[in-house]
Amino acid sequence: MQLDGKTAIVTGGASGIGKAIATAYVEEGANVVIASRTESEGTEVADEIGCTYVQTDVREYDQVEKLVETTVDEFGKLDVMVNNAGIASETPVEEMELDEWGNVVQTDLDGVMHGTKAALPHLEETDGCIINTASIYGLVGGKGAAAYSAAKGGVVNFTQQVAVDYAEEGVRVNSICPGFVETPMTEELLETDRFYSYVRDNTPMNRPAQPEEIAPLAVFLASDGAGYVTGANIPIDGGWTAH
Numbered sequence: 001m002q003l004d005g006k007t008a009i010v011t012g013g014a015s016g017i018g019k020a021i022a023t024a025y026v027e028e029g030a031n032v033v034i035a036s037r038t039e040s041e042g043t044e045v046a047d048e049i050g051c052t053y054v055q056t057d058v059r060e061y062d063q064v065e066k067l068v069e070t071t072v073d074e075f076g077k078l079d080v081m082v083n084n085a086g087i088a089s090e091t092p093v094e095e096m097e098l099d100e101w102g103n104v105v106q107t108d109l110d111g112v113m114h115g116t117k118a119a120l121p122h123l124e125e126t127d128g129c130i131i132n133t134a135s136i137y138g139l140v141g142g143k144g145a146a147a148y149s150a151a152k153g154g155v156v157n158f159t160q161q162v163a164v165d166y167a168e169e170g171v172r173v174n175s176i177c178p179g180f181v182e183t184p185m186t187e188e189l190l191e192t193d194r195f196y197s198y199v200r201d202n203t204p205m206n207r208p209a210q211p212e213e214i215a216p217l218a219v220f221l222a223s224d225g226a227g228y229v230t231g232a233n234i235p236i237d238g239g240w241t242a243h
């Protein structure tokens with residue numbers, strides 16, 4: 001029980017990587033609140049794993065602030081904020097509609113800032129931590145993912161900056177940078193031979209990950225065992241960025 005008695009929020013916790021993290025947190029003894037846009041999916045997953053659901057659009061600061069306040073009202077404190085909600089984009093910059101660019105950046109980067117800003121006052125009280133889901137595309141380039149890479153690169157640098165700014169307040173801030181993971185986000189892409197080959201050939205371990213292979217890193221970063229880890233952007237990618 002590495003997270004016994006801790007309270008955690010996982011945005012995008014109703015699907016894929018976020019669901020795996022929320023499930024692992026519950027198993028490790030935490031009180032967990034998941035947040036996502038789609039209420040039917042959120043309540044179903046919350047019932048399945050034994051946690052609370054709050055409908056939230058991370059692009060809207062007021063909604064994220066309400067999510068944090070609801071959590072603190074219910075459980076009395078906040079120890080762990082996982083800013084995980086995100087959307088993908090495969091469009092090269094010349095073909096990019098400005099609306100698509102805006103939506104990706106608002107979800108993947110502004111959403112992380114909103115969760116961080118709303119959670120920090122509570123995390124300062126508990127010596128808590130923030131875990132952001134970035135990506136290998138925040139560390140290295142990827143095919144056609146202009147908006148996604150820009151947003152995830154922002155998350156990587158934002159993680160370092162907030163870690164530096166809040167180290168003296170006792171708040172640790174880290175990010176997880178997964179390679180390709182089989183989730184609803186990548187399901188259709190990975191079903192095509194061309195894309196599956198691209199992933200297999202560029203991953204030294206020759207396969208994408210399962211969400212359950214990402215969750216243990218999020219458990220470690222939230223645990224007291226990670227007490228000296230802050231400002232780290234950690235690849236968990238089967239060797240992609242080492243290649």
Ligand code: NAD
Nearest residue numbers: 012015016017036037057058085086135178180181183185
């Ligand atoms: P997913 O589509 O399975 O889950 C994404 C979740 O985010 C869903 O619950 C969705 O409802 C939620 N979400 C999307 N927009 C939202 C919004 N505006 N407000 C609130 N919730 C919103 O995807 P996933 O693969 O589990 O992705 C989770 C995170 O991991 C994302 O940040 C993604 O960029 C990142 N990531 C994924 C991969 C991969 O290969 N799957 C690789 C690296 C990083």
